[in-house]
Every structure is written in structure tokens, then in C-alpha cells.
């Protein structure tokens with residue numbers, strides 16, 4: 222084990238440690254505070270302070286993550302071995318002119334062993350809500366002090382690093398909420414499948430793709446049998462639970478590139494790209510038997526559920542379109558209903 226990895230039993234903790242850690246993780250900095258922009262700010266800190274070593278450090282629960290470094294290539298240190306663990310305690314920049322003369326730092330591994338750090342200065346990275354999540358720090362193997370101008374520049378660079386962290390966090394939050402909105406706009410809440418609008422949108426796209434690449438495309442229409450009776454006998458809430466469970470089953474049984482959506486009330490539709498009619502029938506048969514085997518309960522009573530299927534496919538050599546495909550699958554579904562239900566036509 223390297224000297225820097227020896228675990229010391231304690232490290233200093235600020236009074237607001239839990240809130241500080243929450244702020245660190247809220248900022249997302251451990252995931253995104255790295256790359257050329259942070260490397261540049263860290264290199265600038267070393268250059269302006271005239272020091273050979275610089276780190277951008279995030280002080281986490283028991284480790285200090287080094288996200289950008291100059292001269293001293295480390296990924297992380299135990300928090301107990303990090304000078305920055307002390308720097309996040311201070312309100313302002315922490316400067317130690319000679320680490321061997323400082324009780325907090327004299328016995329740390331980087332002081333005792335290579336590169337024998339003697340001088341340390343760390344400017345806290347303050348979140349907007351006032352928590353120091355790490356530092357931009359510089360180090361040297363010789364004792365000494367920064368000029369007032371260098372102290373200002375180091376604090377200014379730490380401020381810039383933090384502004385960059387906040388900007389990236391805001392960008393990520395925006396992306397996440399855009400994804401969430403997109404999901405809400407395209408997903409049917411009850412079944413978790415594409416809603417009708419999204420399904421029809423994808424249908425146009427898949428038909429265009431099938432025609433462009435002369436690939437087969439199949440559609441499977443699925444309608445739960447005697448669903449009105451299920452609602453009437455067991456109540457609408459049970460009907461909803463059945464629909465949700467069937468939706469989940471469908472989601473779990475389609476391939477990544479397949480598109481499964483809620484076409485109408487208890488009618489679902491699957492678009493199967495690159496799948497000829499025979500493959501779509503096999504897929505429908507798998508779903509049919511799994512839906513029949515799925516167990517639904519209304520209290521102590523079992524609710525038997527089956528579904529009928531209609532399968533259609535477009536012939537990519539002909540000029541079939543989306544309507545033709547849906548009409549073929551719907552006609553086959555009516556046939557399955559007329560022919561006794563719980564079957565595929």
C-alpha cells in the first residue's frame with residue numbers, strides 16, 4: 222500500500238458536513254468536473270502562483286477526488302491525507318507556508334514522502350448556497366508564501382471553476398427535465414407504452430425506413446378479450462391494473478428496436494421493424510401465451526385475461542403505406558375476434 226493510501230482514523234469535519242456533502246452531490250461535480258476546461262483553470266493556477274503542483278479537488282465523505290491536476294498525478298486521496306480536507310473548513314483561502322511546521326499537515330503522506338510538499342494554498346469552491354465542496358489548490362516542495370495578488374488570482378480562479386461546475390449542473394438539470402417532458406409527451410401513463418400520437422409518429426418513420434431500405438415491417442394489433450366484462454365484474458380500477466400489467470409484460474417482451482404503443486382503450490399496437498409476417502406471428506404467439514398465463518387478482522378472485530391478435534406486414538416491393546399496414550393488422554384482429562378470440566389471425 223502506498224504511503225498516501227494509509228488510512229488515518231480521523232479527519233476534520235465542518236459543522237455543516239451533511240449539508241456540504243448534499244451540496245457536493247447535488248452539484249454533480251464528481252461526475253462532470255473534469256476535462257479540458259478544468260485542466261486549463263488548474264494549469265493557470267499553478268502558473269500564476271509559480272508552483273509546480275496544482276489540484277482541483279472535491280472533498281467527499283471519506284475521499285478527496287482530484288479532478289484535474291498539474292505535476293502530481295493522483296486520482297484521489299483518503300480524506301485524512303488531503304490538505305484540502307483542512308482548506309474546506311476555512312471561510313477564505315487557506316495558506317500554509319511550511320507544512321512541516323503545521324500540526325495539521327506535518328505528518329501527511331505527501332509531506333513526509335515524495336514529493337515532500339512544503340507549501341500549500343487552497344481556495345474553497347463555494348456553491349451558490351454557501352457550501353465549500355472542494356478546492357483549487359497549489360503546492361510546492363519549497364516553503365514560501367503567495368503575494369496578495371497571487372492569493373486574489375487563486376481565489377478568482379476557484380470562483381471561475383465553481384461557476385463552471387454550476388453551469389454544467391444547470392445544463393444537466395435542463396437536459397434531464399427536457400428528457401422527462403419528452404417522455405411525458407410520448408408515453409401512455411397507464412401502460413408505460415408509447416401513446417397513440419407517438420405510436421403513429423413512429424409508424425410513419427418506420428414505414429419510410431422500411432421502404433427506403435427495402436426491409437420488412439410488421440404490425441401486431443392486440444386487443445384484450447371481453448374487457449368490458451372485466452370492468453363490469455371487477456371494477457374499473459381492476460381493469461386499469463390489468464391494462465398496466467399487460468403493458469408491462471409487452472414492454473418486457475419486445476426488442477429494443479420494436480415500438481409498442483397504446484392504440485386505443487384496451488387495444489395495443491406493436492411495430493416490428495425488419496420482421497416478416499411469419500416472425501411477427503411467432504412474436505404474437507409468445508405474447509398471447511404469456512398474457513394468458515399472467516395472473517391477475519381481484520382480492521381473492523383470479524381475473525382470467527386473454528387477448529386476440531391481428532398481424533399485418535408491408536410488402537416492401539409494393540408501394541404500401543402506413544394506413545395499409547394498420548388496416549391489414551386491424552382486419553386480421555377482427556378475424557381473430559370473430560374466430561373465437563385468444564388467437565392470432
Ligand SMILES: Nc1nc2c(ncn2[C@@H]2O[C@H](COP(=O)(O)OP(=O)(O)OP(=O)(O)O)[C@@H](O)[C@H]2O)c(=O)[nH]1
Nearest residue numbers: 444445446447448449450452457460461486487558
Ligand atoms: N379499466 C379500463 N377500461 C378501459 C380503458 N379503456 C377502455 N376500456 C374499456 O374497454 C372496454 C372495451 O369494450 P369493447 O370494445 O366492447 O370490447 P371488449 O369487451 O374487450 O370485447 P372484445 O374486444 O370483443 O373481446 C370498454 O368497457 C371500455 O370502457 C381503460 O383505460 N381502463
